[in-house]
Amino acid sequence: MVGLGDNNSTSCNSNNRAKDKKKKKKKRGGSKRKMTAEQTLAFKSVTEWVYLDRQNSSSTSTAAPALSSWVVDDFGVQKSLGMGIEKVVFELHSHSKHSDGFLSPSKLVERAHGNGVKVLALTDHDTMSGIPEAMETARRYGIKIIPGVEISTIFSPRNSEMEEPVHILAYYSSGGPRRYEELEKLLANIRDGRYLRAKDMVLKLNKLKLPLKWEHVTRIAGKGVAPGRLHVARAMVEAGHVENLKQAFTRYLYDGGPAYSTGSEPLAEDAIQIICETGGLAVLAHPWALKNPIPIIERLKDAGLHGMEVYRSDGRLAAYSDLADSYDLLKLGGSDYHGRGGHGECELGSVNLPVLVLHDFLKVARPIWCSAIKDILENYAEEPSDSNLARIARFGRMGSFKGSCPLSCGKDLIDHCLSSWLSTEERQKGDFEAIRMKLSSKSPKSQHTESLVFFSMATQRAHILSFLLSCATFLNLISCHSNLPENHVALFIFGDSLFDPGNNNYINTTTDFQANFWPYGETFFKYPTGRFSDGRLIPDFIAHFAGLPIIPTYLQPGNHKFTDGANFASGGAGALVESHQGFVIDLETQIKYFKKVEKSLRQELGDAEAKKLVSKAVYLISVGGNDYLTRNSSTASDEEFASMVLGNLTLALKEIYKKGGRKFGFPNMMPLGCLPYMKAQAGGSCDDQVTAIAKLHNKLLPKTLQNLETQLEGFKYAYYDFFESVSQRLNNPSKYGFKDATTACCGSGMYGGVYSCGGKRGITEFHLCENPGQYFFFDSYHPSDKAYEQFAELMWSGTTDVVWPYNLKSLFEAKASNLNIPFPSPY
Incomplete structure (x- = not known):
């Protein structure tokens, strides 16, 4: 209706x-107030059902939230x-x-x-x-x-x-x-x-x-x-x-x-x-x-x-x-x-459905669903035919796969196929053991499968592993180490607030380094996500162009699936540990998190498949701006300081390379001195001294990447001239669809340069424009959703005058033979 x-x-x-x-x-x-005993039991039952697949995994850290953390x-x-x-x-x-x-x-x-x-x-x-x-x-x-x-x-x-x-x-x-x-x-x-x-x-x-x-x-x-x-x-x-x-x-x-x-x-x-x-x-x-x-x-x-x-x-x-x-x-x-x-x-x-309502819903629904699942599986066990297999797979989309598997694995895997929807008690009551035994003792009528397609009732070559894998897919849990699609390319993201989707929501920091309050996120997500923008960031658009979902924050509770990638970026982070130390996740720590993810992928997919995923993945990195904006106490010269920043970046890249990473994307440094915050500090004009070190960074970064390309076999990259793209829009905003490229949409003071957007950073009063899409800057430091989209499009498919030697589209679509990247052998 x-x-x-x-x-x-x-x-x-x-x-x-x-x-x-x-x-x-x-x-x-x-x-x-605290939940009553009845609400506590109801909440426990509901969350156990929601997180069944996590509770049945080997990791205890993924279980349902602690009851003591909730009230009603x-x-x-x-x-x-x-x-x-x-x-x-x-x-x-x-x-x-x-x-x-x-x-x-x-x-x-x-x-x-x-x-x-x-x-x-x-x-x-x-x-x-x-x-x-x-x-x-x-x-x-x-x-x-x-x-x-x-x-x-x-x-x-x-x-x-x-x-x-x-x-x-x-x-x-x-x-x-x-x-x-x-x-x-x-x-x-x-x-x-x-x-x-x-x-x-x-x-x-x-x-x-x-x-x-x-x-x-x-x-x-x-x-x-x-x-x-x-x-x-x-x-x-x-x-x-x-x-x-x-x-x-x-x-x-x-x-x-x-x-x-x-x-x-x-x-x-x-x-x-x-x-x-x-x-x-x-x-x-x-x-x-x-x-x-x-x-x-x-x-x-x-x-x-x-x-x-x-x-x-x-x-x-x-x-x-x-x-x-x-x-x-x-x-x-x-x-x-x-x-x-x-x-x-x-x-x-x-x-908002009360916890007792949800409990009553599942209390009635689960026995009905359990009985239906049992009937579906019993029909297949009685007659493991192609048509019955197609019925099983109706709500699971499987890509093409070939080969065969011993039928004996059916008995071992059937519980895993069902574990995200049925508890152990439900499976026992439903006599699923008998179904497992029947499946393991029967021979399928066909031995191989070329494809399994939703609603396809045409004759297909099928075997028991096909059934189990499709079952696992629609139950949101793949039990065996399964091969990812051949063209699957993951996206891993490191850096600062230009790339942070909200990791800082989950660390002990101050609101200076967070954006999890209104009006951040207002135009696209319609609520604050932690992104320093009215909407999306460059990695969000890149993921969309690559056919991936939005890559979630690494620290997001419940985020334990990394086959599409992970985002480790932290607003305020730098290549140097000293930059905003204690308030952000520095680059070195982000790399440590990546190593944990790589280990998790090996456990989930097996060594060979994990190596393939890591080596085919693209790695986006935006870091350095916070180092240059907070270097006041450093006595090093500009050249020495930039070398320190790039030195730490190089170490990070080599650590990723050691794990198999080969394809990287980098925006260079934007004209930092022309941010609304910097212009307000400088009395109305760009801070040329700060912009000068950004230019120095941009001069040295390509040389650093070229050296790495020489030293590391298969190292390939997309270098995006972020500085030039930003400068063009600051100098001629109307050409790119902006009404104002000087003043921040959200902030206060001259040019909106006082970092007060949202009123939670010590200054409660702030101005908010009616249409952020007309503004190049959303807040005192960060571009708007519309600006980020333009930058992402250039990084993705721009010509060599703006991104080189490859654009990101080339890196995502490239096979090993195209770029001469020696991917690790899966055997």
């Missing part, structure tokens, strides 16, 4: 969040007391482009991760086609996906011809529905009806003198997506018939409206019956949108309904909570996120 101003939408106003933030804190912050507020919502300990957030209602959402499943998962969501249910309208992509992306971020679907149905009163649309949410186990074909037949019929329904809406609009083309609607919906009301509404906006989506719904497309039409929706009771038969949990979506909810809830409860939405972003709705109690239904809720943006859009993870 689309929440667009009618009574099914939640009251969210993203534009007022910043203003209301302090009020909300006052409202809830004063009544935190007046509403029973868990709150963290400790630094760096994250709240366990469930998001149980979201949509992607596979129905009427605006984001791809991958982007949806990335946004959920950015909002701190740990468990995400993707519930597209009448399709589960987005689940595999969501699961694959979620695996990188350590998010648990609940495969879901929002089913469009009709409630038809027995003694009345008045029908009412009802939406039912279905939540499934990691393996998806058992007897999937039955559910898919139902959903396909609804989707076919959606095409007819949307065509009828277009016809009605044309009769209302609002001309609209069918091709316009299908283009908006996208290839293979059954059009819904939201797609019709978007076409109306683009055609100029209405001013916005809300107007389209309130005037024409609301239930029973002049352009409304029904499709081929099944009866709500029939849909619930199929959900139950296929191993799902049935929940009534947004009951506040119903005209007559009581008889509907009563009938659906008799049909097998498990729960109903009661919680919204604006809190618990008491009337519907009472209804749920009356009919003994689970009380749940979610944001119903579509990714529209703008006024009224509730963010992913914005619904």
